[in-house]
Amino acid sequence: AGRPLTINGVHLNQTGDAAFAPVMFQTLFGEPAPTxxxxxxxxxxxxxxxxxxxxxxxxxxxxxxxxxxxxxxxxxxxxxxxxxxxxxxxxxxxxxxxxxxxxxxxxxxxxxxxxxxxxxxxxxxxxxxxxxxxxxxxxxxxFLSAEDAIAKMTLAPGVKVNVFASEKEFPELAKAVQMAWDTKGRLWVSVWPNYPERTPTSKLGDSIIVLEDTNGDGKADKCTHFLDNLNCPTGFQFYKDGLLVMHGVFHRSQGETALGPVRNIDGALYRFEPLTGKFETYAAYGFANPHGRAFDYWGNDIITDATGNNTYFGAAFSGRIDYPEKHPKLKQIWERPSRPSAGSTIITSTHFPEEYWGDYLNPNVIGFQGIYRVKLVDDGAGIKGIRQTDLMSSTDRNFRPIDTSVGPDGA
Known part of the structure; x- marks a missing residue:
């Protein structure tokens, strides 16, 4: 037995390419492949x-x-x-x-x-x-400085805001779309300077950068470029000693897997198992842009369709359905006052007051510049949300919160 020729039984790896290429050349041109x-x-x-x-x-x-x-x-x-x-x-x-x-x-x-x-x-x-x-x-x-922007904010009682990193110190932080903290307390950020996409002559690609506080003063003082030359990196997920980075063409999904094709029209949520390579449609629904995703302490799935800020109980429409069908219209879990929203989070940090535990944070960027706080409670077999005192809001029209994440210190 030789070395594996594929990464998953279907798609060739480098060894497979080297083995397949001469066979393909012989078939196409009727003569042995050159060496x-x-x-x-x-x-x-x-x-x-x-x-x-x-x-x-x-x-x-x-x-x-x-x-x-x-x-x-x-x-x-x-x-x-x-x-x-x-x-x-x-x-x-x-x-x-x-x-x-x-x-x-x-x-x-x-x-x-x-x-x-x-x-x-x-x-x-x-x-x-x-x-x-x-x-x-x-x-x-x-544009206001980060410090001046704080002065425009109205905060919930007992809440304080501080600057960890800004474009002034780190220009490459401009147009960030997602952030996540690793186990070493470093902040990883997907940045999209070419939004909505790179032009044909663009010399600067999009990136994944890492911001780090090396002296413990609560502010980032080091920036490392982990990945460059990307195009529209909408998000990433930590996996083993690296990342899974999402950047695709969207709209019409034509997934090819070892277990068969996965097809979808327009928005959907997918499930991917890195160890097995299994890829499947998790929620086929009439989404526009389902950017918001959060799990509570019990594993309940909260999905937010960002464009309309429509938030749903994921378990209610994640059942298997055959392509190209979509699940019927589903009731939203709370009456959102404005739209759109992205980057929602469930608070699971004792850094906040006890009554905040398990609350859903819903950032908004147009009709309301701020972050809603929503209490999640049982509602029959599902969940409903009850709006609480807003976590924060701003009178600065350029304040556009697009992601929320609990940091290593609980903030």
Whole structure:
């Protein structure tokens, strides 16, 4: 018996690729595969495939082809309006050229041509500005410092806020989308500077960074880049000595697993078992963007559909249902006053007053800039939420809490 050829019985590993490639070459071309060092060619092929995939499965399809592509904006005063479709199609044309140029490079290498191939010129993208300019003379916005932002907050009795890290000290913290603390007290953050996605000519990718307080003063003083050159890293989960990082194309899910395909249309929640590779649809429902997920002390599953801030008792609609069916409309567990919300949490820390234990925290970013606190109680076979005194709110319209997490000190 030789070394394993797959990672799960279906998908080839590096050894499997090496064994399968000559067989495939013989089948396609009718002659034995050539031998030699093809590492550079492999790098060029992978680079071409990566660029092609960005074009074929663009992550921002709703703005490229969907309803938002049709919206027209006044980008420059007194100039004709432009649409997302116009700009995004011009960017797609750039991706076509970038793919073609990488294809030329790999074929030149495959032929042994020492001369660099002629590169196609990159088409231009129509210059555009924001349709929501700020109050500054140059159209930018005035953002408060982290300390000044605290002064705009109203806090629940007995609650205090302090700054752990800010963009002033760590510019790479801009546009954070998720955070989580590890067992060493370090704060891991997924940052998305290219929101909603990287442009074809972007040189700076999205990242996973690690913020650390090395001197114990309660503030981060060290930032480490764990992963760079990502595109839309919506979240991550600690696993063994590393991370499972989520960044995908969404909307239409075409999962291929050793146990069979997993299909879904629009939003859903999935369950993945890293040890077995088992992947399945956990909750098939008419979600828009189910970003909020929290488990209470007893393992009850609380799911929040972020766009409408609709929160559900997960067990009520997590039963098996065949694709493409969806579970029928479900009652929400509480009457939310505003929307949208993401990054919800269940408080399981004695750092807070005893009456906070097990409460659900629901951050909001548009109609209400703050974090709701909701008491969860039994309601027949399910759960219902009762709004309590808000944990915090702010009069600063730029205050947008998008994630909550209990830290190593209980805060």
């Amino acid at each position: 030699g060092d093809f590492s550079k060619l492999q790098t060029l092929v992978n680079a071409k495939n990566e660029e092609w995939h960005k074009r074929y499965r663009t992550v921002d399809g709703y703005n490229v082809y969907g309803d938002r592509s049709k919206i027209a904006y006044e980008s420059v005063k007194d100039q004709p309006k432009i649409t997302n479709y116009q700009i995004m199609q011009e960017e797609m044309a750039q991706r076509d050229v970038l793919t073609a140029n990488r294809d030329r490079r790999l074929w030149a290498n495959a032929k042994g041509d020492p001369n660099p191939p002629e590169m196609l010129s990159l088409p231009l993208v129509t210059p555009f500005g924001t349709n929501k300019p700020g109050t500054n003379p140059d159209g930018t916005y005035e």
